[in-house]
Amino acid sequence: MSSPSDVGHMEKFLRDRRDSGSKLLVAYITGGYRGWEAAVESAAAAGADAIEIGIPFSDPVMDGPVIQEASQAALETGATPASVLAAVPGLDTGVPHAVMTYYNLAHHPGHERFASTLAKSAIDAAILPDLPLVESGPWREAAANAGIETIMLAAPTTPDHRLPELCEASKGFVYAVGLLGVTGERAALAATATEIARRCKEVTDKPVLTGVGIGSPEQAVEASSVADGVIIGSAVVRRLLDGSGAEGVGDLVAAYRAALDAG
Amino acid sequence: MVMTDPNKEGRFGDFGGRFVPETLIPACEELEEAFREAWSDADFVEEFHRILRDYGGRPSPLTECYRLSEDLGVRVLLKREDLNHTGSHKINNVIGQALLARRMGKSRLVAETGAGQHGVASATAAALLDMECKVYMGEVDVKRQALNVFRMQLLGAEVETVTSGSKTLKDAVNEALRDWVATVEHTHYCLGSVMGPHPYPWMVRTFHHVIGDEAHEQCLKLMNKLPDVVVACVGGGSNAAGIFSGFSDTDARLVGVEPAGGAAVGRGVPGVVHGMASYLMQDEVGQVQEAESISAGLDYPGVGPEHAYLSAIGRAEYPAVTDQEVVEAFQLLSRTEGIIPALESAHALAWVVRESSSLQGQVVLLNLSGRGDKDVDQMMDVLGPGNIK
Numbered sequence: 314m315s316s317p318s319d320v321g322h323m324e325k326f327l328r329d330r331r332d333s334g335s336k337l338l339v340a341y342i343t344g345g346y347r348g349w350e351a352a353v354e355s356a357a358a359a360g361a362d363a364i365e366i367g368i369p370f371s372d373p374v375m376d377g378p379v380i381q382e383a384s385q386a387a388l389e390t391g392a393t394p395a396s397v398l399a400a401v402p403g404l405d406t407g408v409p410h411a412v413m414t415y416y417n418l419a420h421h422p423g424h425e426r427f428a429s430t431l432a433k434s435a436i437d438a439a440i441l442p443d444l445p446l447v448e449s450g451p452w453r454e455a456a457a458n459a460g461i462e463t464i465m466l467a468a469p470t471t472p473d474h475r476l477p478e479l480c481e482a483s484k485g486f487v488y489a490v491g492l493l494g495v496t497g498e499r500a501a502l503a504a505t506a507t508e509i510a511r512r513c514k515e516v517t518d519k520p521v522l523t524g525v526g527i528g529s530p531e532q533a534v535e536a537s538s539v540a541d542g543v544i545i546g547s548a549v550v551r552r553l554l555d556g557s558g559a560e561g562v563g564d565l566v567a568a569y570r571a572a573l574d575a576g
Numbered sequence: 577m578v579m580t581d582p583n584k585e586g587r588f589g590d591f592g593g594r595f596v597p598e599t600l601i602p603a604c605e606e607l608e609e610a611f612r613e614a615w616s617d618a619d620f621v622e623e624f625h626r627i628l629r630d631y632g633g634r635p636s637p638l639t640e641c642y643r644l645s646e647d648l649g650v651r652v653l654l655k656r657e658d659l660n661h662t663g664s665h666k667i668n669n670v671i672g673q674a675l676l677a678r679r680m681g682k683s684r685l686v687a688e689t690g691a692g693q694h695g696v697a698s699a700t701a702a703a704l705l706d707m708e709c710k711v712y713m714g715e716v717d718v719k720r721q722a723l724n725v726f727r728m729q730l731l732g733a734e735v736e737t738v739t740s741g742s743k744t745l746k747d748a749v750n751e752a753l754r755d756w757v758a759t760v761e762h763t764h765y766c767l768g769s770v771m772g773p774h775p776y777p778w779m780v781r782t783f784h785h786v787i788g789d790e791a792h793e794q795c796l797k798l799m800n801k802l803p804d805v806v807v808a809c810v811g812g813g814s815n816a817a818g819i820f821s822g823f824s825d826t827d828a829r830l831v832g833v834e835p836a837g838g839a840a841v842g843r844g845v846p847g848v849v850h851g852m853a854s855y856l857m858q859d860e861v862g863q864v865q866e867a868e869s870i871s872a873g874l875d876y877p878g879v880g881p882e883h884a885y886l887s888a889i890g891r892a893e894y895p896a897v898t899d900q901e902v903v904e905a906f907q908l909l910s911r912t913e914g915i916i917p918a919l920e921s922a923h924a925l926a927w928v929v930r931e932s933s934s935l936q937g938q939v940v941l942l943n944l945s946g947r948g949d950k951d952v953d954q955m956m957d958v959l960g961p962g963n964i965k
Contacts, residue, residue, distance in 0.1 A: 371741065371863040372849050374753045375597050381740055393861050416595060417848045421862030443848075445598045447585070468599035470760065479598075493599060494758035 321462040323363060323409040323437040323485035327520040327541075330362055336573040337486075337522055337542025338533070340549050340566050341365040341413060343383035345392025350400055351559035356549065357406035359563040360570030364406055365440065365544065368394050368414035375415075375442040377497030379547040383554060394418055394427075398434035411438035411464060411485065416452070419444075424455035431461050438462040438485035446479050453482060464488050467513050469505040480517035487513050489540060491526040497547045498528030502535050510540035530572030537573060545569060578824040578891055579781070579817075579882065586774020587853075589888055591881035594773040596753070596851045603760045608775040610680050615782065620675065625786075627671050631704065632661045634668075634786065638794035639944075643912040648932040653803065654915070654944040655791045655819060664918065664946030665787060665815045666697035670766060672783035674701035677764035684708040684763040688752040690717055690745035690811070691873035691920065692724025693946055694768030699733035701766075709733040712751040714744040717872045724950055742866035744875045745811075749850050769812025770880035773851030777880050781817040788822020791941060803941035807831040809923040810894060811838065811874035813883045815945035820892065828941075830892035832883055833927040835902070838867030840879040841887045841894035847878070854881040870899040870958070871919035871951070901926040903958060906948065918946030919954075 320328070327337055340356040342349050344366045353364050369384035369392050376384065394414070401410060412431060419427040419441060431439060439461055444452060446465060453463045462484035467476060469490065480487050491506035492499065506523050513521045523536040524544030533543045545566075552561035586592045586608075594604055614620040628634040636659050641652040657665035670687075677685060685702050687709070689695030695711040702709030711733050718725055718737050728735050741747035749772075756765040770777045770784075795802055806823045808816035810832035820830050834842055840855045847856030849864050857865040857877035867875045879894075886892035897905075902919060905926035910916045917925065921944045928940055948955075 371865075372746065372750050374750050374850075375757070377754070385741070388863065395861070417856070417858070417864070418862045420846075420848050420853075421858065442597050443595050443851075445594065445596060445601050447601065448593055448595055466598045468597065468601075470599050470602045472602060490597075490599060492758075493760060495754045 321437060321460065321484055323411065323462050324519060326409050327362060327486055331520050331541045336537045337362045337520060338566070338569055338573055339363045339365055339522060339542065339544040341367060341544060341546030343367040343369060343380060343387055343550055344397035345369055345387030345390070346383045346553055347390070348553060348558055350404055352553055352562040353404050354406060355559035355563035356566045357408050359566035361408060361566050362542070363409045363411060365411045365413045365546070366397065366401065368397050368412055368418060370415040370418055373415060375495055377495040377547060379551050379554065380496050383550045398430060398436070402435040409437040410435060411440055412436050413440040416441045416444040419452060424452050428456045428459035428461050432459045436461065438464050440464045440488060442466055446475070446482060449482065466490050467509060469493055469509050473512065476512055477516045480513055480519060483519065486520040486522050487517060488544065489513050489521055489523045491523045491536065494526065496525050499526045500528060502526070502532040506536050507539045510536065514539065530569045533569050534572050534576065542573070579821045582774060582778050588882045588885035591852070591854050591884040592774055592777060593853050594851060595848050595853065596773045597757060599757050600760060604773050604775065606680070610676060611775055611779050614676055614679055620679070624672055624675060628668060628786065632667045632671065633659060635790045636660055638791060638798060641913050644909065647912060648929065649937070650928060650932050650935045651939045652928060653795070653939065653941045655787060655941060657787060657815060657943060657945045658918065658921070658947035662697045662700050663949065664693040664697070665784060665818060666694045666768060667700070668786055668818070669768065669780050669783045669814060670697040670701040673764065673766045674705050674707065677707065677766070678705055680764065682762055682764040684759065685766045686752050686755045686763055687711050687766045687768060688745065688748035689713050689768065690748070690875055691871065691950060692717065692721040692728070693873060695735070696724055696727050696731070698766050699728040699731035702733060703731045710755065711735050712738050712748040714738045714748050716743045717745065720954055721872055721950060723953065744866065745872070746864065746877055769814040770817045770882060771812040771850060771852055771878060777852065777882055780814055781821060781882060784814055784818025785821045787815065787818035787943065788820060791819055792822040795941060799939065802826050803828055804938040805829045805831060805935065805940045807833060807924045807927060807940060808943035809833050809874060809920045809945060810879060810883060811876045811920065813880040815943050817880060817882060819943040824891065830886065831927065832892055832894045833923045834894055834896045835867070835869030835871065835874045835923060836896040836898045837869045838874055838876060839896040840877060841883060842896050849878055852881045854884040855879055870902055871923070873918070873920040874923065895927055897923050897926040897930065901930060905929055906955065915944070916948035916952070917944055918948050919951045921945045
């Protein structure tokens with residue numbers, strides 16, 4: 314169990330909301346994609362409890378077609394880690410921010426430098442999906458020293474014996490990967506989604522959020538019957554790709570918020 | 577021993593490891609365990625070698641290049657991996673991995689391919705062992721290697737054109753990894769080079785070790801001594817790892833030749849992609865760059881981690897050659913020895929030609945990793961039918 318001094322801003326914020334009886338909603342938006350700043354503010358205003366900002370990477374192996382397309386478009390218009398991060402302190406959200414990106418972008422500048430850049434850019438937490446627990450020690454230490462919470466992913470294939478260590482290592486919240494596969498909406502919620510959340514909840518009292526494969530507010534409610542909440546990414550980014558803009562993102566997030574609040 | 581097992585984290589020095597999504601970690605562990613167990617089972621090893629012999633055509637010969645040697649003043653010996661079934665060294669690895677997949681109860685293979693040689697080899701092994709096979713190939717490569725696409729389809733594999741990113745080998749690897757993340761319970765990722773997460777770099781090198789072992793023995797038989805230089809082309813680096821592993825504990829100089837447009841080791845910047853820490857071509861913030869070379873099979877911005885290690889400790893060197901030098905070497909071997917090499921393998925020869933003045937009187941063992949039939953169309957475009965020297 315974490316001592317109170319270990320608990321960072323992301324985790325404290327989400328714990329408080331959860332403990333007050335609310336289901337949690339995190340929205341992902343690809344940084345650098347046209348209109349992303351307004352979309353972030355709109356998602357927060359519509360009731361997201363935290364925002365995940367994607368820093369586009371050339372080789373996003375955990376992402377499906379929607380987020381790949383947005384990342385590629387952002388890179389083609391010149392998005393860099395620096396350009397995305399520089400914009401974050403100016404965003405009016407009132408909720409914690411995580412970055413979601415790939416490990417080489419932390420490795421290349423060096424762990425300490427990347428972590429300190431995040432900390433100076435109004436970022437509370439980091440998600441690096443290609444950095445599994447076994448390889449994550451040095452990064453997590455550098456991140457913790459800079460006050461950045463590293464959110465670890467628990468997969469449906471993660472064996473029971475590794476879950477306690479993984480959930481202990483995870484800061485901010487535990488990201489329960491809802492299915493075997495990459496990011497993207499699916500027609501129905503996978504059976505694995507509630508199963509992995511249940512297994513995580515058995516070994517941690519940190520917030521457990523289910524992401525990857527959440528395709529509708531109804532699925533979000535179903536997933537949250539076990540998890541403390543959900544992460545929605547491709548559904549949100551699709552609104553940006555189809556031209557619905559910040560308004561469309563706000564409407565979508567509001568629909569998930571309403572469904573989760575209604576239970 | 578220089579080329580020994582990696583440590584328990586899968587590292588060769590600072591390189592290697594297992595940088596894949598958590599979802600794939602249990603599959604990598606299961607694969608490592610299955611490989612260790614299979615490779616210590618005499619029946620498995622015997623079946624592997626039996627198939628390579630009776631089906632693959634091993635041992636591949638060692639060919640002395642009399643005319644070329646006279647031209648260059650360098651005694652050039654070719655290890656003829658081009659004579660293997662499917663036309664390259666790739667068959668060694670896929671037979672090993674397909675047998676292992678079957679032993680693990682997996683019924684489906686996914687593979688990435690650049691030039692198409694590994695895709696063809698994978699499709700072949702899948703046909704032989706009655707497995708389903710899907711090959712990911714970048715759109716750019718599908719166009720320049722149309723013949724190999726059709727070959728894979730004839731062999732019963734499904735070829736998926738990859739349109740993301742740079743539409744070449746690195747993106748085909750991404751797409752194969754995405755497939756594997758979703759299908760890991762019944763699918764084996766038949767990775768085509770000494771790259772990727774542990775245990776792949778070590779396992780793939782082990783399946784190709786036969787190249788180096790045979791060549792070592794053949795050199796002794798032919799000359800009663802070992803070569804002064806062992807040279808091979810390097811994209812991911814599987815054929816080089818195979819032949820180097822037979823000579824890494826000798827006095828032979830080991831040379832891995834990279835394309836100038838894909839010189840991951842040459843540029844020497846460490847990075848992490850496709851499951852491994854190694855040298856990686858990347859821009860100033862860490863975005864992976866696109867490799868560009870005349871040969872699709874070497875269009876890879878990274879390199880196997882053991883090569884990064886061999887370079888870092890100074891045991892092997894990794895010079896680069898230009899497309900122009902490769903085109904000339906391609907023609908030279910065709911004309912002097914009657915052997916049309918794969919463009920990949922022509923990189924190794926291009927280095928020998930360029931360095932011939934400093935190699936006078938030495939014995940150079942060159943791994944001729946593949947045959948050039950697949951490249952003839954492309955070379956006709958490059959040279960023009962009337963412009964052959």
